[in-house]
Amino acid sequence: MPQVPPSADSGCVVGVDLGGTKLLAGAVGPDLAVHHRALRQALGLDQAALLDTCAAAVEEARDVARGEVVAVGFGIPCTIDRRTGVAVYSTHLPIVDVPFAALMSERLGLPVAVDNDATCAVLAEARYGAGRGCSNVLMLTLGTGIGGGLFLDGRLFRGASGAAGEMGHMVIDADGPPCQGACPNRGCLEALASGSALVREAALRVGREPDTPLGRAMEEGVALTGPLVTEFAHDGDPVARGALTVVGRNLGVGLANLVNIFEPEVIVIGGGVIAAGEMLLEPAREEMHQRALTPGRDTVRVEAAAFGAEAGMIGAAVLAREDVAPMDGGRL
Numbered sequence: 001m002p003q004v005p006p007s008a009d010s011g012c013v014v015g016v017d018l019g020g021t022k023l024l025a026g027a028v029g030p031d032l033a034v035h036h037r038a039l040r041q042a043l044g045l046d047q048a049a050l051l052d053t054c055a056a057a058v059e060e061a062r063d064v065a066r067g068e069v070v071a072v073g074f075g076i077p078c079t080i081d082r083r084t085g086v087a088v089y090s091t092h093l094p095i096v097d098v099p100f101a102a103l104m105s106e107r108l109g110l111p112v113a114v115d116n117d118a119t120c121a122v123l124a125e126a127r128y129g130a131g132r133g134c135s136n137v138l139m140l141t142l143g144t145g146i147g148g149g150l151f152l153d154g155r156l157f158r159g160a161s162g163a164a165g166e167m168g169h170m171v172i173d174a175d176g177p178p179c180q181g182a183c184p185n186r187g188c189l190e191a192l193a194s195g196s197a198l199v200r201e202a203a204l205r206v207g208r209e210p211d212t213p214l215g216r217a218m219e220e221g222v223a224l225t226g227p228l229v230t231e232f233a234h235d236g237d238p239v240a241r242g243a244l245t246v247v248g249r250n251l252g253v254g255l256a257n258l259v260n261i262f263e264p265e266v267i268v269i270g271g272g273v274i275a276a277g278e279m280l281l282e283p284a285r286e287e288m289h290q291r292a293l294t295p296g297r298d299t300v301r302v303e304a305a306a307f308g309a310e311a312g313m314i315g316a317a318v319l320a321r322e323d324v325a326p327m328d329g330g331r332l
Helices: 047-063 100-108 117-128 189-193 195-208 213-219 226-234 238-262 272-276 278-291 308-324
Strands: 012-018 022-028 034-041 069-076 079-081 086-089 096-098 112-116 137-142 146-152 266-270 301-304
Touching: 012 047, 012 117, 012 308, 022 047, 022 308, 034 047, 034 308, 047 069, 047 100, 069 100, 069 117, 069 308, 079 112, 086 100, 100 112, 112 117, 112 308, 117 137, 117 146, 117 266, 117 308, 137 238, 137 272, 137 308, 146 189, 189 195, 189 238, 195 213, 195 226, 195 238, 195 272, 213 226, 213 238, 226 238, 226 272, 226 278, 238 266, 238 278, 266 278, 266 308, 272 278, 272 308, 278 301
Parallel strands: 012 069, 069 112, 137 266, 266 301
Antiparallel strands: 012 022, 022 034, 079 086, 086 096, 137 146
């Protein structure tokens, strides 16, 4: 279970996790209790509509928060210039060189902190979740794409300009499928181990083995999604389980690279795909152990996010509180 901080400060912050398909905002107290959640769709929106959606979700959470809202934190799937609060580039969303922090602060009338969504997620997990007590924590968030967060030597690591941590775009198969969005590569981890990759693998398998519960559901017109594949896998569907095994092994190839490069204490796996639990993590660990070097392969833990799919939202709230209203008297 997550270890929450003492509720020493008054007031709430709103944490916003903006992903490739949806947005989750939450009014979060000093003890990390979530008082209200606002969910919005983000897929297919242009930039103006996306900014409107962000603002509306924050206002909803703000209206029902217990106590005064003192700041807002945004985690967005984008490279961020932390010096200016500018969202520089996103593979999945119509965001290029947007002064995101300034725009949102002006619209909301509140201080705003912004960072990459997976960086926010690793902050939550390293401080209070699966990586609590560890100095070196990596995180991968598996959803529409794959985000990455780095917590090294007890601090967030963002790189020279704030663009570090794009671990989903490491190439694990040079001849693999094209990556998503605006990524120019083939065979990225994201192309082979994300929720989108799970859907593609399941569709291929259903084509070869249509006479399973998942195949029959698709024949009846049910839309094939990552959560649907996971649901059928939990119910024992062999095609769904096989797809998760393939995606898990692909994930394990990426994990082996991360172990060899960083030798962390723990790699935390979050995002919506982690709902598959050990059906995903077990083959990932096996593949990692076969490929990684010692001693890392024998010491690193691979764990599901303690905050589950809400790690990014909780982390954005922690970021806002530490950047704007520090809990421990210091900034990140």
